[in-house]
Amino acid sequence: MASGTLVRLTSATPSALGVLRVIISGTFLVSVLGASFYDLARLPVTTLLPTGLMKLLPWRFYDRLFTPVGMVSLKLALVFSLSLSVAGFLTPVSTRTSALLVLFYQGLLRCFGHFNHDEMISIYFLIVLAFSPCADAFSIDSFLKTPARKPKFAYGYPILLMQSLMAWSYFSSALIKLRVSGLSYLSVDNLPTLAITQSLDNLHDAHFQLAFWLPAVRHYTSFMLALVLVWELVFPVAIFWKRSRWVILGFGIIFHVVTLFLLNFIFSYQLVMYVVFIDWRRVLMWFRKLRLSQATTANWNRLSVSS
């Protein structure tokens, strides 16, 4: 298994990292385009609770930012930088400004008193991309100028690091649950109570009422929680054992979709970031083969018609 990981570390291609740059930056681009920054500008600055790094900025800065002009400027900067990043243009600069701007924007959203975890992994991935040669393929930069040859690990290591960060998010989550709650985490009332408390208001992502069915099946919910805990603990296996990915990532997709219906929130960014476990080298090879075979078939048909 470990030797397989080392082989993959050295077999990753510039295209694989390039595709990941497009998807990860693209995810934030789509989300920023869909977000109403005018609504954000209306929120009262007096309710802000700057968190972590955001405490370094003075109140005067926030006063200026929480205006229509301030927020539209932030949105324009984000869209411009992320678009360049997706296109792979001026990448050494655009990937870094994207990481910095997204880090700031996501920090701002967490300054209202709620530190949620959904986008965190994607922010970390943007930082990894900012320090990786992610524009050596699949980019305008590589089209304009052939990039210098680099050792294979230059492309494989950032992917391995992103996979490790994703695995850490689940693995550490399971360990913290066991450390904080111990085996009482598996109590029959844990999930029904949690799900109901997330379903009473209308301030969540959705307003599903399935949680109210859980007390009727509460004795089975311990089994569900245990299953999730085991899944979180074994998630790192997906890095080393490629065949296990179908099961581990498949379970992850089901888990996150179920949280939407039971807990009324979904870790959509985290789900999209599963793309770091896809073997993009093979996918791209398959596409090339497909294109080649289509071209061959088209040529063959043309020849048949003409003869």
Add this chain to the structure above:
Amino acid sequence: MSARATPPLNQTSISRQLRRKYFLLTLGFLLPLTWAFVRTRNLYPVASWNVMTQGGQLQQSCTYFVLRGETVSGEVIDIPAISVSNAMRSRNWGMVAAIARNESLKLPSPHPKNAELLTKAGATPLPEGVRMNDLLKAWGESYNSRHAASSPTHLKAIRLDAYQWPGHEYSNFRLFVQSWRQEL
């Protein structure tokens, strides 16, 4: 003798530079994330994955909030918060809870307007959710910006109703606690 050709100097230096960069990048993640894990503490952008670690506690009560609007046609409608503040997503829930607890007034260095409010209040304790009406005004304006003044769904007021589920049993979910209302 080895048959392998020695890589050109610039290749070796590129390789060395990358190794150094990746080492620092890995360390840049490893150290803060380990700290956050050990301390079980989130310090943006360092995250400790302590999501739902305690799970639900049936024996504890839970206060929650429902956003509602009073339309010009006299109807009372539920307004999902995400429809007036989509960038915030599920964070709306935490934001309202923090405002209800007056968290922004408890900062060591509060916003100048909050500091002024605290000075004015002096020793008198502030009521819960002293900034809630500012939020409701913002949300009401956002909602009305999408519903023309001539529309029957245009709001004349917006309110946030707080309820409590006392816990202990899976019933009695709606004990009314209080309401904040803002004319628009």
